[in-house]
Amino acid sequence: MTIELYVFPPSPRAFNVMAVANHLGVDHVLRMVDLRKGEQKTPQYAALNPNMRMPTLKDGDYVLWEANAITQYLAARRPESGLLPSDERARLDVVRWQFWDLAHWLPACAVFAFEYVAKPLVLGIGEPDMTEIAKGVEPFDRVATVLNGQLKGKKFVTGDTLTLADFALGSAMNLAEMAHYPIAPYGEIKRWHASLMALPAWQRTLAQAAIPTANAA
Numbered sequence: 001m002t003i004e005l006y007v008f009p010p011s012p013r014a015f016n017v018m019a020v021a022n023h024l025g026v027d028h029v030l031r032m033v034d035l036r037k038g039e040q041k042t043p044q045y046a047a048l049n050p051n052m053r054m055p056t057l058k059d060g061d062y063v064l065w066e067a068n069a070i071t072q073y074l075a076a077r078r079p080e081s082g083l084l085p086s087d088e089r090a091r092l093d094v095v096r097w098q099f100w101d102l103a104h105w106l107p108a109c110a111v112f113a114f115e116y117v118a119k120p121l122v123l124g125i126g127e128p129d130m131t132e133i134a135k136g137v138e139p140f141d142r143v144a145t146v147l148n149g150q151l152k153g154k155k156f157v158t159g160d161t162l163t164l165a166d167f168a169l170g171s172a173m174n175l176a177e178m179a180h181y182p183i184a185p186y187g188e189i190k191r192w193h194a195s196l197m198a199l200p201a202w203q204r205t206l207a208q209a210a211i212p213t214a215n216a217a
């Protein structure tokens with residue numbers, strides 16, 4: 001049975017699960033959920049994911065939503081990869097950063113991604129709101145300081161081994177330039193993201209995630 005990943009590829013949350021599947025070489029097919037067309041709200045999709053959000057994984061009769069749960073499911077197919085360590089403390093370190101991603105990092109990045117990328121380029125619903133962007137700088141600095149500090153002296157987020165934490169947190173960084181994240185002071189984050197960009201699976205996923213413009217909708 002081939003795993004199906006329901007995704008809107010330009011979204012960082014979609015990138016997270018697609019990149020993990022690509023990196024692990026887990027057999028899968030992508031099912032497009034076009035958020036611009038409201039496909040997440042069709043009864044068929046809502047039956048899979050009552051949140052009417054993507055991503056969702058379907059493996060035969062088994063359905064799983066929440067991007068960071070999906071990447072854990074994928075990593076469990078390839079335990080030897082080390083993306084989700086078996087040692088309890090090492091595993092919880094990875095899981096801790098996956099929670100932090102959802103609670104703190106993604107919301108801080110989302111302000112910029114929505115105003116500079118989603119609104120004008122993907123959804124075609126207007127120009128960036130500078131008041132919202134100004135309000136987003138302090139929360140961004142707060143979380144970027146934490147991540148930058150964590151990365152000091154480490155190749156990856158939890159140490160010298162690539163894990164699911166890197167996929168989760170690194171996905172939002174793909175939009176850093178286009179979304180004008182105030183990332184300039186955070187050299188460790190930039191160095192770390194550049195190393196993720198060098199992964200073959202990261203490049204392959206970027207090609208799959210190219211942003212369709214609003215006009216092409």
Ligand SMILES: N[C@@H](CCC(=O)N[C@@H](CS)C(=O)NCC(=O)O)C(=O)O
Pocket residue numbers: 011012013035040052053054055065066067068102
């Ligand atoms: N906590 C969920 C969030 C999923 C989510 O918010 N997905 C957004 C795109 S990033 C979505 O599908 N939005 C469609 C909508 O709100 O209608 C996860 O991490 O998977």
